[in-house]
Amino acid sequence: MSANLPRLALIGFGEAGSTFARAGQWGGSARAFDIKAERGAIMQQCGITACTSAEQALRDAVLVLSLVTADSALPVARDYAPFLTPGTIWCDMNSVSPDTKRKAAASVEEMGGRYVDVAVMAPVDPKALAVPLLIAGKAAQEAMGHLNRLGFANTPIVGEEVGRASAIKMIRSVMVKGLEALSWECAQAARAAGVLDEVTASLDASEKHEPWAERFAYNRERMETHGLRRAAEMEESAKTLLDLGIEPVMTRGTVVLQRRAAKG
Structure with missing residues (x-):
């Protein structure tokens, strides 16, 4: 399958890198x-060349997939950009803020990437x-073509502005990860009280x-209209959780936002 593929470099080979390499x-x-x-x-098991340095x-x-930890995304871009061949596309696939991606972009582009x-x-x-990949940047169209040749099948372009794809993901995560945390807190309290069912x-x-x-x-209208009353109710919910030995982390945040929405 490697005949018509772009010369690819993976920086970081954890779960994402190894999963992609095995499938690709x-x-x-x-x-x-x-x-x-x-x-x-693991790289060798996946049939790709294991390198002893980023420079190698x-x-x-032609194409780089940066798949490191969130706290390493910017340092890796800064430190490894000097090793890029001019014109190389650096696909930053890390879960970081739009501002972090813009700073990483500046480092890569300063070196000709x-x-x-x-x-x-x-x-x-x-x-x-x-896996769905949202793509943004001036080289998004070319990057999409390379990714498609590598086998990535769901690659919509969302704009030319670096940070736009990240903004969609990060803001969506407020809801997705927030619901996970809120459901955990609710379930812990319900179990402790013996009322889970x-x-x-x-x-x-x-x-x-x-x-x-x-x-x-709908939620905004409810909070603006009834936020003060709901904040008071949630303060009592927070006390209930504390009495059950559950720290009401998400519940306390709800108190703050309900009250703030009502004042706004």
Whole structure:
């Protein structure tokens, strides 16, 4: 499968890198580097060239997939950009803020590379190359072409502005990760009180399936109209959780936002 593929470098070879490489079967077209040397064995198992330095991995690469930890995304762009061949496309697929991506873009472009903001919008396992990727940047169209040749199948372009793809992902995560945390806090308290079945049944009965735009508008109106009363109620909910030995982290935040919305 490697005959018509771009020369690829993977920087970082954790779950995402190894999942993509196994699914892609990129063979000799791909090189990889990870600061954890033991991951070289996994690279070899995936059929790609394991490099002992970032410089070696990036040499003559046409496309780079940066797949490191969030706190490493900017330092890696700054430190490794001097190793890029002019014109190389750097796809930053890390979950970081738009501002972090703009700073990384400046470092890459200063060294002659072309930076593309890529947001990975779902867990890579089990979707692998079918995972949705949002792409933004001046080189987005060319990056999409390379990614498609590598086997990535869901790659919409969302604009030319670096940070736009990241903004969609980060703001969406406020809801997705927030609901995860809120449901955890609710379930912990319900178990501690011995009322989990009753609470879940009540939630099921009141579940609605309106589009999110309608939910946003409805929730905002409720908070602006009844925020003070709801904040007072949630303060009592926070006390209930404390009495059960559950720290009301999300509930305290709800108190603050309900009260703020009412004052606004």
